[in-house]
Structure formats: C-alpha cells, structure tokens
Amino acid sequence: MSPAQPIKFKPRPDRLLEASTFVSNSYLSSSPIAQEILARDLAECCDDYGTHDCRCGHDYDDDVDFETEPLEVTNAQGSSFAPRSSGVAYGTLRPIITTETAASSDVALSRDAERSLLRDNHILPPKHRRGLAEPAWKQMYRRMFSTKVPQSDEVGPIISASSTKALESTPLLQDIYLDPPSPTESDEINRWEAAVAANVLKTTWQREAQTLTQYSRSLIITFLLHYSVTVTSVFTVGRIGRLELGAVSLATMTANITCYAPVQGLSTCLDTLCAQAYGSGHKHLVGLQLQRMTYLLWMLLVPIVTLWWFSGSVLASIIPEPETAALAGLYLRVLILGTPGVAAFESGKRFVQAQGLFHATTFVLLIGASVNIFANWFFVWKMGWGFTGAATAVVFTQNLLPFLLFLYVRFIEGMECWNGLTRRAFSNWGPMVKLALPGMIMVEAQYFAFEVLTLAASQFGSAHLAAQSVVVTVTSTTFNIPFPLSIAASTRVANLIGARLSGAAKTSAKVALVAGCLVGLFNLALLSSLRFKIPYLFTNDEEVAAIVSEVLPICAVLQLFDALAAISHGLLRGIGRQSIGSFTNLGSYYLVALPISFSTGWVLGWKLEGLWFGIAIGLAVVSSVELWYLYQANWDHAVEEAEMRMRSDDVCHGEFK
Structure with missing residues (x-):
C-alpha cells in the first residue's frame, strides 16, 4: 500500500516510510x-x-x-x-x-x-491473613460469597515450577497462610503465564459478579x-x-x-x-x-x-x-x-x-x-x-x-x-x-430506527406526541442501567478471551446474563407499579398522562427484552462477533419492529401503544437471536480468533512495506 500525498503539505517520501514503520x-x-x-x-x-x-x-x-x-x-x-x-x-x-x-x-x-x-x-x-479461629457467621459468609475456586491438585506444579524463590519449606497449597510470602512482579508474571499455559485458571460467579459491579458502577453514573x-x-x-x-x-x-x-x-x-x-x-x-x-x-x-x-x-x-x-x-x-x-x-x-x-x-x-x-x-x-x-x-x-x-x-x-x-x-x-x-452510518441507522417513532406519533396529535416524549425519556433512562452493564460484560469477556481462558469467559457471560435478567425484572416491576405515578412527574395534562399510563405496561415488558438484548450484544462484542449483533439489531428494527409498529399503530388503531408494541416484538427477536447464537458459539474458537487478531499488526506492517 503506497500512502497518498497529503492535501496541503508535501513530506519527503523517505520520511513517510520512516513514520509508517514507527506507527505500525x-x-x-x-x-x-x-x-x-x-x-x-x-x-x-x-x-x-x-x-x-x-x-x-x-x-x-x-x-x-x-x-x-x-x-x-x-x-x-x-x-x-x-x-x-x-x-x-x-x-x-x-x-x-x-x-x-x-x-x-x-x-x-x-x-x-x-x-x-x-x-x-x-x-x-x-x-489478607486469615485467623485460626473465626466466628460461625464469618465462615458461613465466606462459603456463600467467597471468590475462591475449590482447590485442585493441578495448581501445585504451577506454583513450584513458576516460582523461582520457592524453598522446600514453602507451603504450596494451604488454606491458611500464617506468614504469606510476597512474590515479586516477575514471579507473578511467571505464575500467570504458567497457569494460562496449563489451562487451570478458573473463576467463580462471585468473582465475576464482583468484577462486573466494579466495572459498571461508574459507567452507570456517567450515563x-x-x-x-x-x-x-x-x-x-x-x-x-x-x-x-x-x-x-x-x-x-x-x-x-x-x-x-x-x-x-x-x-x-x-x-x-x-x-x-x-x-x-x-x-x-x-x-x-x-x-x-x-x-x-x-x-x-x-x-x-x-x-x-x-x-x-x-x-x-x-x-x-x-x-x-x-x-x-x-x-x-x-x-x-x-x-x-x-x-x-x-x-x-x-x-x-x-x-x-x-x-x-x-x-x-x-x-x-x-x-x-x-x-x-x-x-x-x-x-x-x-x-x-x-x-x-x-x-x-x-x-x-x-x-x-x-x-x-x-x-x-x-x-x-x-x-x-x-x-x-x-x-x-x-x-x-x-x-x-x-461509524457515522452505523450510529445514524440505529438512531433513526427509534427516532422515527416520534415522527409517527406526531401524526396522532399533540397529546400523543407529548406522551411519546415522556415514554421515550422514561425508557431511555432505564436503558442506561443495563447498557453500562453490557459494556462491563463485554470488557470482562474480551479480557478473559484474550487471556485464553474460555471457561472463565463462559462463567462471566452467564453471570452477566443473570444480572441482565435481574435488571430487566427490576425495571419491569418499577414501570408496572408506578404506571399511574410516572406520567405526573413530567406533565399535569390529564390526557397525556392517561396515554402514558396505557403505554407503560408495554414498555415494562419491553424492559426485560431490552436488558437481555443489551447484555447479549455486549457479549458478542466480547467474543469478537459484534457484526452479528449490529446486523441483528438493524434487521430486527427495520424488518420486524417498524413494520409491526406501523401496522398495529395505524391498521389496528392502537396508535402509540401499537408503535411501542412493535418495538417490544423487535427487541424480543433481537434478544432471542443473540442468545441462541451465544448458546451455539464455540468459545474456544473465539480464543483462537482473538490470537489471530493480535497478530494482525504484522500483516498491516507488511502492507505498508
């Protein structure tokens, strides 16, 4: 690939080749x-x-x-x-x-x-050092929420082989470290590489729940x-x-x-x-x-x-x-x-x-x-x-x-x-x-799929358009909880896949889906129980409030599909299958959701309820397709593809040469 000339400035060709070497x-x-x-x-x-x-x-x-x-x-x-x-x-x-x-x-x-x-x-x-005698409540708490993996004989050789400072008297496997050693950073790296090579690293749902919470809490606040x-x-x-x-x-x-x-x-x-x-x-x-x-x-x-x-x-x-x-x-x-x-x-x-x-x-x-x-x-x-x-x-x-x-x-x-x-x-x-x-085309396409509902609602009159404003605000606010969680899940799964820990990545994905279900059920219960209260937070108009209260039950059911779709799409990004999620989202919106919305909104006369009914069906299709793909996915193959992507720099460098 020969780089094109800049628009205004004319650098020397040899300098351009030098620069491309550094970047690649x-x-x-x-x-x-x-x-x-x-x-x-x-x-x-x-x-x-x-x-x-x-x-x-x-x-x-x-x-x-x-x-x-x-x-x-x-x-x-x-x-x-x-x-x-x-x-x-x-x-x-x-x-x-x-x-x-x-x-x-x-x-x-x-x-x-x-x-x-x-x-x-x-x-x-x-x-932290564990005491020799612990209260019963502390022992019960540790059994329920401890992130420790049950001990296995497979980890013993890893410690002894990777630790260059291990002595004959160094405890290899022991629940209680009375005087824990302090391994150096290089020793930690050696142990990590040896454990990954031996494929013995596992994780627990407690660890993944803790990690996803840590990753997502600041994102939720930001959004x-x-x-x-x-x-x-x-x-x-x-x-x-x-x-x-x-x-x-x-x-x-x-x-x-x-x-x-x-x-x-x-x-x-x-x-x-x-x-x-x-x-x-x-x-x-x-x-x-x-x-x-x-x-x-x-x-x-x-x-x-x-x-x-x-x-x-x-x-x-x-x-x-x-x-x-x-x-x-x-x-x-x-x-x-x-x-x-x-x-x-x-x-x-x-x-x-x-x-x-x-x-x-x-x-x-x-x-x-x-x-x-x-x-x-x-x-x-x-x-x-x-x-x-x-x-x-x-x-x-x-x-x-x-x-x-x-x-x-x-x-x-x-x-x-x-x-x-x-x-x-x-x-x-x-x-x-x-x-x-x-990037602009993808963002524009996803924005337009939802924004067209507002244009459609305007055809039903000012009351429905005002109600649409309230419903959009409420559903978008609730979406800002599962969406940051999906980013956290994507990050965690991508990290584990990159470290060649496919088993741990599966565990993390299961925890993320359960968390998504819980968030969706929470939002569902919230909108259902407050359907007659939420509208009056935004308007005092009785007609608008009545329309919003009629649409909110559909939006409440939508919350479960919305959360699962967000988490599933995040997991697809984590295993390098984001294109599957993108095409599924766009196809479901334009080929399923919007046609159903227009049909139920105008043909059946459901108006705003019909518009959101179509969106709920579209999100149900999105979550079903993506969950099925995740269930059928070969996670070990995802690890191999991640390694191939990490080698892509050499290919790009060769193209520049």
Whole structure:
C-alpha cells in the first residue's frame, strides 16, 4: 500500500516510510487507514521540524535504520489482559457502542485482575491473613460469597515450577497462610503465564459478579448524568404545557437525526486514531487528531445550522400540528448556539479517554448535570423565559461541558498530549473521513430506527406526541442501567478471551446474563407499579398522562427484552462477533419492529401503544437471536480468533512495506 500525498503539505517520501514503520509497530494498531493517517502526520511533523528536531519523541539521524529502530511503548507488558474501553455515543435517546480501544494506563488494572484470579485459584497467597479461629457467621459468609475456586491438585506444579524463590519449606497449597510470602512482579508474571499455559485458571460467579459491579458502577453514573441533561429539559417543559412537551420531543428527534448522530458517529474514528497515537508513544498526535476532528465537525455544522434555522417551515409540511412545528423550530433555532459545544465535547472526551482518563468525563458530567438543573430553574422560572428558557439551559450546558473538560485537562491531567494549535490540523482530512464514515452510518441507522417513532406519533396529535416524549425519556433512562452493564460484560469477556481462558469467559457471560435478567425484572416491576405515578412527574395534562399510563405496561415488558438484548450484544462484542449483533439489531428494527409498529399503530388503531408494541416484538427477536447464537458459539474458537487478531499488526506492517 503506497500512502497518498497529503492535501496541503508535501513530506519527503523517505520520511513517510520512516513514520509508517514507527506507527505500525504499535500494539494498538488495528486499521490500515488509521496507520496511513498517523504515518502521514508523522512524516509532515518530521519534515516541518527537520530530521534532528522532530516532535515525535525521537531524535532522528540520517544514519538511523528505521526498519530496525525499536518503538518505545510504555507499559506495554501484559496488555493482552488490559481492560478495553469502548467508544460510546451517549447522552441522547440510545447510547451506541462503536470502536473498542485500549489504553496503556490500563496495565495496572490488568495486573490487579491477574492477581485476583491467581489468588482465587490458590496460586498466589491471599491478600489478607486469615485467623485460626473465626466466628460461625464469618465462615458461613465466606462459603456463600467467597471468590475462591475449590482447590485442585493441578495448581501445585504451577506454583513450584513458576516460582523461582520457592524453598522446600514453602507451603504450596494451604488454606491458611500464617506468614504469606510476597512474590515479586516477575514471579507473578511467571505464575500467570504458567497457569494460562496449563489451562487451570478458573473463576467463580462471585468473582465475576464482583468484577462486573466494579466495572459498571461508574459507567452507570456517567450515563445517567449525561442523559440527565435531556431528562431535566423534558421534565421542565412538561410543566409548561402539552404543546411545548410535544415540541421538545419533535425538536430532539430532528436534532438527533440531523446533528447529534452524525457528530457522534464521525467522532468515533478518534477512538482508533487517538488511542493508536497515544499507544505508539507519539502523544502530540493525539492533540492533532482532536483539532482536526473538531474543525471538521464545525464545518459540518454549517449546513446543519441552515437546516435548523428553517426547520419550522420544514416540520410544518410534515407535522399536522402547525403550532407544534413552529415551537419545535423555535427550540432548534436556540439549540444552534450549542452545536459547537456538542462537537467539541464529543472530540474532547475521546481525547481524554485515549489517555485512560475515563474519570475525567464523569467529573465533568457531575458538575455539568448539577449546573444544568440550576440553569433550567434560572432561565425558565427565575428569568421567566418559559419554553425558550428550557432551550437556553440546554445550550448553556452543551457549551459548559467542553469548557469544564478543558479546565480538567489544563489544570489536572491530560496536557501531555496537547502540543498547541497547529496548521497541520487542516490537512490529511480525506483518510480520516474515510475512516469515520462507517461509524457515522452505523450510529445514524440505529438512531433513526427509534427516532422515527416520534415522527409517527406526531401524526396522532399533540397529546400523543407529548406522551411519546415522556415514554421515550422514561425508557431511555432505564436503558442506561443495563447498557453500562453490557459494556462491563463485554470488557470482562474480551479480557478473559484474550487471556485464553474460555471457561472463565463462559462463567462471566452467564453471570452477566443473570444480572441482565435481574435488571430487566427490576425495571419491569418499577414501570408496572408506578404506571399511574410516572406520567405526573413530567406533565399535569390529564390526557397525556392517561396515554402514558396505557403505554407503560408495554414498555415494562419491553424492559426485560431490552436488558437481555443489551447484555447479549455486549457479549458478542466480547467474543469478537459484534457484526452479528449490529446486523441483528438493524434487521430486527427495520424488518420486524417498524413494520409491526406501523401496522398495529395505524391498521389496528392502537396508535402509540401499537408503535411501542412493535418495538417490544423487535427487541424480543433481537434478544432471542443473540442468545441462541451465544448458546451455539464455540468459545474456544473465539480464543483462537482473538490470537489471530493480535497478530494482525504484522500483516498491516507488511502492507505498508
């Protein structure tokens, strides 16, 4: 593969080859297009600053052999078991999983996970010394919730063979360590490799439940915080009136389809580019990718802003309620001021995630969600701006989030990947767009499948459109519990598959499915028992509340299928079968759910109940198909495929040569 010439700058061909050599050696390399982008960026960097003053972290010399120069990747050891973070488009109707990436800062978590499994299998001594005499209640508690695997004679040779410091008097298998040894890190690595090679590592449901809880709890908080911006807006507008509530639903649908989905979809390519640049040691390129994507998204906003400015007349030609269409157009006109912040935040959060700073987004959202509540009260009620004030509060929050993220990076951590503004951000756009388009199409397709329900509900009148706004908000809020759990399950299963522990991966998958069932049943019980209470949290309109209470039983049943579908899709990502889940989701939505929704909604006259009945059937099909595939899947074969994917870097490197 011969790299194409950059758009504006013209680096020397030899420098381009040198740069591609450095990039292709990264343990994060996954895409030939991504390698081409980073190789060209490195070539431009080296050409601009000279061979002896390159800002790539290397002092090049004309006599250096770039084919054999080793790439310095910090903390790369043990990365095969490092947790994989996911590129997530969240904050609107349905969060969307995109590209799986890795960060070198996850190696510490990798080591902790390895130690936990080794302790559970009695290959390492326990973390805490156990007393000789324990109360009966403590012994019972340990039997029920202990993560320890029942002892087996198979682990004895592993300890003796892998521990270079073991003496004749060292206890090999023993429940009680009166004076536990402290193995070195190299000894722990040797024991881990020996245990994996012998295929004796097992796990328990207690360990997997503990791990999934640990992985998902912060994600649940993050997702709920981000979606709270939408919930607060709907909650506030619902107190103003029926028309306003329906207009917000219509405006949000339009914003999701025309702006938020394309922006989030295009920015998913940063999950690959930023992570690869960071993992290869060329940290300044992370900031370059951030600038380039932000500028691209801002340019994309020009036609979007034009559409939103005239959206009132466009929606009036589609919606039978002219007043609702006019209010939705007004809401969108105000939202125009928040679109630059949306684009900047989508790029910025991937900038920090590539560095392993996942808590940065949580901190920012914690502050932003709190301020958003105050902003809604201030603009809507204190200032008396009413409906326009609700849109102003959204705009204020959308621009606040990237500003808070900037402050976090500037004053806390993350500046090591920022090298200042550069004109190179205006070049090399072609390959980046090519890499980003598939992500945008996938996100757009999944958004549209749900957003079309709002357009359909608008045909039944303002009351049904307002009720749709409430139902969408409620179901999307509940979905933000099983979806983070699915990310945790995907991460855990992928880690175990990467470590060649197919048996442990199966156990983790079973625990995740049980957890998904429990979450689904909890949401089902919640919506069923509060079906007459929930509507009045959003509106005082009796007709709207009555429609919502009629639809909520269908949405309650939907919760079980929704949770199982989310977990199943996460497990498919974990075993490298995400394409199965993606095609199953899209096929079920467009070939099953929407046709049934339109048939029951209009032909049978069920209206909003019919629309959601079709979605429930579609999700039932999704969960059934994916669960059947997981049941039939060959998990040992998934381990072999994972090993083949880890060797793909060599293939990509050969293509560049």
